[in-house]
Structure formats: C-alpha cells, structure tokens
Amino acid sequence: MAAVNMTEGSIPRHLINYSVPLILGNVFQLTYNAVDSIIAGRFIGKEALAAEGMASPVMNIVILGISGICMGAGVLMSEFFGAKQYDRLKREMSTAALFGLYFSLAVIAVGIFCTPALLAALHVPAELMGMTTVYLRIIFLGAPFTYFYNALSSALKSVGDSKTPLKFLMFSSVLNAVLDLIFIGCLGFGIVCSAVTTVVAEAMSAGLSIWYVYRKIPLLQLRPGEFHMDSGLLKTTLRYGSVTALQQSCQPIGKLLIQGCVNTLGVDVIAAFNAVNRVDGFACLPEQSISHGITTFVAQNRGAKQTKRMHEGFRIGLVLEFVYWILICAAVLLLRRPIVGLFVAGEGAEAIVTIGSQYLGTMAFFYIYPGFTNGFQGFYRGMGMMKMTLLGTFIQTSIRVICTWILAPKVGIYGVAFACAVGWSMMLLVEIPYYFVKCRTAAADTGTGC
Numbered sequence: 001m002a003a004v005n006m007t008e009g010s011i012p013r014h015l016i017n018y019s020v021p022l023i024l025g026n027v028f029q030l031t032y033n034a035v036d037s038i039i040a041g042r043f044i045g046k047e048a049l050a051a052e053g054m055a056s057p058v059m060n061i062v063i064l065g066i067s068g069i070c071m072g073a074g075v076l077m078s079e080f081f082g083a084k085q086y087d088r089l090k091r092e093m094s095t096a097a098l099f100g101l102y103f104s105l106a107v108i109a110v111g112i113f114c115t116p117a118l119l120a121a122l123h124v125p126a127e128l129m130g131m132t133t134v135y136l137r138i139i140f141l142g143a144p145f146t147y148f149y150n151a152l153s154s155a156l157k158s159v160g161d162s163k164t165p166l167k168f169l170m171f172s173s174v175l176n177a178v179l180d181l182i183f184i185g186c187l188g189f190g191i192v193c194s195a196v197t198t199v200v201a202e203a204m205s206a207g208l209s210i211w212y213v214y215r216k217i218p219l220l221q222l223r224p225g226e227f228h229m230d231s232g233l234l235k236t237t238l239r240y241g242s243v244t245a246l247q248q249s250c251q252p253i254g255k256l257l258i259q260g261c262v263n264t265l266g267v268d269v270i271a272a273f274n275a276v277n278r279v280d281g282f283a284c285l286p287e288q289s290i291s292h293g294i295t296t297f298v299a300q301n302r303g304a305k306q307t308k309r310m311h312e313g314f315r316i317g318l319v320l321e322f323v324y325w326i327l328i329c330a331a332v333l334l335l336r337r338p339i340v341g342l343f344v345a346g347e348g349a350e351a352i353v354t355i356g357s358q359y360l361g362t363m364a365f366f367y368i369y370p371g372f373t374n375g376f377q378g379f380y381r382g383m384g385m386m387k388m389t390l391l392g393t394f395i396q397t398s399i400r401v402i403c404t405w406i407l408a409p410k411v412g413i414y415g416v417a418f419a420c421a422v423g424w425s426m427m428l429l430v431e432i433p434y435y436f437v438k439c440r441t442a443a444a445d446t447g448t449g450c
Helices: 011-044 046-082 086-121 126-140 143-158 163-186 191-216 231-265 267-303 307-341 349-366 368-382 386-411 413-442
Strands: none
Touching (some): 011 163, 011 267, 011 307, 046 086, 046 191, 046 231, 086 126, 086 143, 126 191, 143 191, 143 267, 163 191, 231 267, 231 386, 267 307, 267 349, 267 368, 307 349, 307 368, 349 413, 368 413, 386 413
16 A cells, blocks of 8 residues: 555545554454453363453453553654654664564563562462463464554554554454454363464464555665664663553553452453453544544644644544544444353353443443543644643543542442543543643644644
C-alpha cells in the first residue's frame, strides 16, 4: 500500500480510512487473547481462566510499555513524513529498532526472574501460583516479537498505511485460534500450550511485517550499513517514548493493583473479572484506534504547519468517538450474558455469568468516557505533548485504583465499574479545560505545541 498524505484531501475520509483497519486489527489482536481465555476456561477449567486473568495485567505492562515507545517513535516519523524529511524518518526507524532489541532482551531477563515475587505481591492464591508462574514466564519470551511488530506497525502507520498491520494480525489471530483448538481443545494439552501458541502467533506477525517492509516499502527499508543509533534522534525518541511508555504503562499498573483487590473476592469473581476485562478491551480499543488516527493526522499536519486543518481533524475525531459509543453501548447491553457465557462451562458457570453481566450492564453506559479521553490523548500525542497524556492517565488510574479498593469490598464488581467512571471523569476535567485555555488560544504555534 502506498503512503497516505493526510495534509490534503477529505478529513473524515482520512480518519475513517485510517481508523477502521486499526479497529479491525485491534479486534483481531484481542480475539486471539480472548480465544486463549475461552479455550482455557472451557477445556482446562476455571482455574486456568483465573490464572490467565492474573497474568494478563502483568504482561500488559510490558506490551503497553513497548507500544508506548513505538508510539513515541511513530509520532516523530509522522512529523518527518509530513515535512518530507525522508532521511530523518529512516534514521528514526533505525534508532527505534536497535534500542528495541536491547530493551526487549532486558524485558525477558527481568520478567522471568521477577515473576514469582510479583505474583506473590498480587496475592495470587496458592492453588493458582504454579500455573500462573509457568504461563507468564513463557509469555515473557515473546517480548522481542511484540516489540518488532509494534515498531514496524508504527512505521507503516506513520506513512498512512494502517491496513497492512491488520492483515498480519488477522493471520496470526487465526493461527493462534487453530493451534489452541488442536492442541488444547482436541489433544488436551494444558496452560503451557496456551502460552506457547500465543508466542508463536506474535512471532508470525513480527516476521510478516519485516517481510512486507523489505518487499514493498523502500522508504522504510534498512540496509546493513544503515543500522545505527542517531544520538540526537535517540534523545528525542526517549523523551517522547519514555513519557509515552510511562503513560501507556499507567493503565496496566492500575489494573495490577485493581486485580490485587479483586483477588481477595474469590475464584468466581476473579474468573468473571478476567472475562469482562476481555470485553472491556474489545469495547475500548476501537476508541483507541480512532485516537491513533487523530494522532497521525495531527502530527502530519503539524509537520506541514496546517494548524486550522489539524484542529478540524481533532473535532471530527471526537464525533467519530461519540458515534462509536452509541453502537457499542447497545451491543453490550443486548449481548452481555451470552458473551460472558463464552468463557465458562460446567459447574459454577451460571454464577460467573451473572457476576460478569452485572458489571457489563453498568459499564456499557460508561464507555463514552474513554471515547472522549482517548480523543484528547490522541490530539496531545500528535502535538508532541507527551507529558500531558501522562498527567491525564496518571490522574485517571490513581483515582480508579483508590475508588476500587474503597467500593469493591462493599458492593463487589459494581464497585470496579463505578471506579472506572469516576477516574475517566476526573481525567476529562483536566484535559478539556487545558485544550480550550492553552491549545486553542495558541493555535498559530505548531512548532512547539500548544
């Protein structure tokens, strides 16, 4: 697919054409995560479902930290592409790739070594400790594949190609599902196999991305003599990427703390919470995909110094977030019980379905909040204002964790849902005034942000 210049042409068409493949790609990515949980819960047991649920926020810290670094690099690449500085774009890609290699290897070493202590700190029940430890250590081995897929995906998206990463996620999702059904559903292998098939799927998506770039996108191809770190770009990448990684990591760190609270409420609630977390992911990631579209659009037009178009694109992006919320709210309200029922079977399944559907019936109305918070985050990322995205996420996560520990012991899983709404509301109370006071009044300055 050819690169797409968002500095000219229809704004709604650019945002929709960019966001829809991202939405589909995120759905497929969550699908192969959900398939693991569904098959684990139905063929291995609720203990396996609970174990994967407790391992998930730990690995999400790594995944979102990786994607945060890649997102920061992607903002720079979008700016260089919009400004037609193609040499700098290529040097940025080389810098991000080499840094990512060392970073992902460190993640493997630290992750494997620290897993038992981390799970103990999360109050993982003794009967689930061994299963969760083995599963998580295998998942850590996939960190390099996760990094290189995200890095290449960010590079492709920075030049307007959001469709190609979707194709590779589709393939890896189907592969993961087929392998799980064969080795777990048919042959009866346990949770170790579930972790291995996930790593295999990640490796395939990374390998396909590398193959595609070297077959189709000369602008992004790095030859042996071009692999080096540019010290200036590395400094900027780390400034953008580290703040973005911290911002991306705030959510899973918050989920870890929330999981620690949920873990005190019993195995049924743990299993139900794992199931509804998957649904939350399906509901919110399309909102994040629209946000990424806003980021690339704003960054390209910022590089081209088209301020009015940049703000108009942000406004249209918020409209898309609202329209999506109406659709997802209706879908979750209608289908919440059968969706949760996919994750469990046999004795005790009805109790888990009831707990999960209570949560989703409340959350359906609250999904509007992350739609708008993601929209503002996308704008601030595109402007290079990474500290603002970190501040907003930190406020949301902190308040959400505090409210969960206060409410969940008293009202159960409803408390987790209301804690989310309070956190998102506080985040908007910071982001909205800042935009109108700082960004709109300084709209002429696109070189240094708002």
